[in-house]
Amino acid sequence: MSSLIPQNDEIEQSPYKGGPASTPESGSESNEDLANRLEDWDSISHRIITWFSNTSIASINMQFGHFDTAKEAWDTLAQRYTSTDLANQYQILSKLHDLHQDSEQSIDDFHSHMSYLWDQLVLSEPKWECNKDVDQFIIHRDNMHLIQFLMALRQEFESTRASILHRRPLPSSC
Incomplete structure (x- = not known):
């Protein structure tokens, strides 16, 4: 099985990691040397490709x-x-949008579930070039997360919700 996994030197020269991405072409070498290359x-x-296939789920490796x-x-x-x-x-x-805290669900469990979904959304956020923009966006995103979290809590937390919003x-939603 280890012969199917690329070694470090192969990865460094591979068509996807800094090595030649296109098929080698003839230079000043002989035809035999080119054929070997x-x-x-x-x-x-x-x-x-075999390594990709062996390390991915079936729907992808097909x-x-x-x-x-x-x-x-x-x-x-x-x-x-x-x-x-x-x-x-x-x-x-x-x-x-549809998520609401279940009657038996703890706040920690509920927050963990929402955090997982928020983390999935982070993957689709744009790349920022200016650190000031990043900082402002993170504050805005955290405020939106807090609002989403408070909106989805059970009704019994209404007074806590109002207190937090004022x-x-x-507070940070993290």
Whole structure:
């Protein structure tokens, strides 16, 4: 099994980690040397595809049979799992909107559940270039989390909810 897992030097020169992303081309080397380089490159590329396949869930690893190079597989994975998925955001926000504390659920358990959903939303937030903007956005996001949390608490916490909303500064939702 270890032969299927790329070694560190293979990863460093692989088509997805700083190594040559495209098929090696002929330079001043002989045809035999080029053929050996192509064979090595192809072998490493397919070992990486196998590694991707063996370390992913079934619904994802079924896709790897369609790729000729590790770079193609990597680019597809990067595009699919790093892009903002509006449908996913909608689903998470819908869950948050519908979420209410159960009668038997502790506040800690309820907050943990909401925090998990908030953490999923963080993955779709834009990258910020200015630290001042980041700080302002984090304050705004934390306030929105606090409001969502307070809105979803059971009715018996109404007086606590009102007390918290009139406090300055507002407590952190974390």
